[in-house]
Amino acid sequence: MFEALTAQPADKILSLMAAYRDDPRDDKIDLGVGVYKNALGETPVMRAVKAAEQMLWETETTKSYTGLAGDVGYHHAMRELVLGTAAAPDQVAAAATPGGTGAIRQALELIKMASPSATVWLSAPTWPNHPSIIRYLGMPMAEYRYFDATTRGVDFGGMLTDLDAAKPGDVVLLHGCCHNPTGANLTASQWQEVAYLLKAKQLIPFVDIAYQGFGDGLDADAFGPRHLAKTQPEMLIAASCSKNFGIYRERAGVLMAVSQDPSKTALTQGTLAHLNRQNYSFPPDHGARLVTLVLGDDALRADWLEELDGIRTGMLALRQNLADALRKRTNSDRFDFLAQHRGMFSRLGATEAQVAQMRQSHGVYMVSDSRMNIAGLNAQSVPVLADAIVAAGV
Secondary structure, eight states, X not given: OGGGOOOOOOOHHHHHHHHXXXXXXXXXXXXXXXXXXXXXXXXXXXXXXXXXXXHHHHHOOOOOOOOTTOOHHHHHHHHHHHHTTSSOGGGEEEEEEEHHHXXXXXXXXXXXXXXXXXXXXXXXXOOXXXXXXXXXXXXXXXXXXXXXXXXXXXXXXHHHXXXXXXXXXXXXXXXXXXXXXXXXOOOHHHHHHHHHHHHHHTOEEEEEEOOTTSSSOHHHHTHHHXXXXXXXXXXXXXXXXXXXXXXXXXXXXXXXXXXXOGGGHHHHHHHXXXXXXXXXXXXXXXXXXXXXXHHHOHHHHHHHHHHHHHHHHHHHHHHHHHHHHXXXXXXXXXXXXXXXXXXXXXXXXOOHHHHHHHHHHHOEEOOTTOEEEGGGOOTTHHHHHHHXXXXXXX
């Protein structure tokens, strides 16, 4: 049987990580991997998370299963974090998942079960795992314009034009904030226009929110999904705790299905539990339990918010410093978009040849499409990157 298998395409980011690891230069810069790093190049355990682990170690009395959909306390905590007061508890079905990717997979399984002919619309570009999973499941898929390669902002007119061609019942996957890989995000007024179009066209919004708190703050970053929850008959939300709680390896995610009609919630909740049973039975609980403890304890929550805000403002400062350095070197404002983007990522707009040149001449490692992780920078590496960008002729 095994001889019939075919080799899968190499993961570009993993290959980039291996090349970076093998590079002997001391001043090389890793802007490829998609995890947060502080100025020392570390991905630390957040203070509140460490305290919650100590609390859990002292009070936990069992390692038995929780439930097929995970712990209800975690559902409530995540609903309040992502949606605030935009949806009542009886309007939301939820299931804990192995990370945000698990939530995306389960959402797509739900879509395929409920509406197998629905096309899933993705932004161009989007996180590569989105189309990869959709193709694997054999689901219809289409793209809508999103990133303007000239301005490095959102091609909002193109986005609306393309979505106007979607048919009723189609699903539109939207990045809740901090768009990956571009860093270009919808404004509040643009979210409102998108919401109007979705409702008018009878389209189902599916929000992937993996970086809440990394952009303009917890509440500002959740404006889009909250507005949709208030205005749309139904929606799906895949949320991840990997980044804003720094618990990447704990795999803590959640899938939420929101309906204006509470009578649909019980059926949807049962379906989410069924889908979990088919894929992995019971979801992991350790990371979810830590999140629940942090969000439910006033002191831990305050400390978490303080540290998260420091991470956010630190990335904003790096963005501004890089934009300023490039303005000084080029005597132009064409890189000011870097300060306007939000989250960990920005798409620089360099060609593959220019990306390769930056890697060869300055030891700058970024994905071939020129997506770079701003969190991979520090005060010392910002001018190096600026020099590399200019030297490569970007």
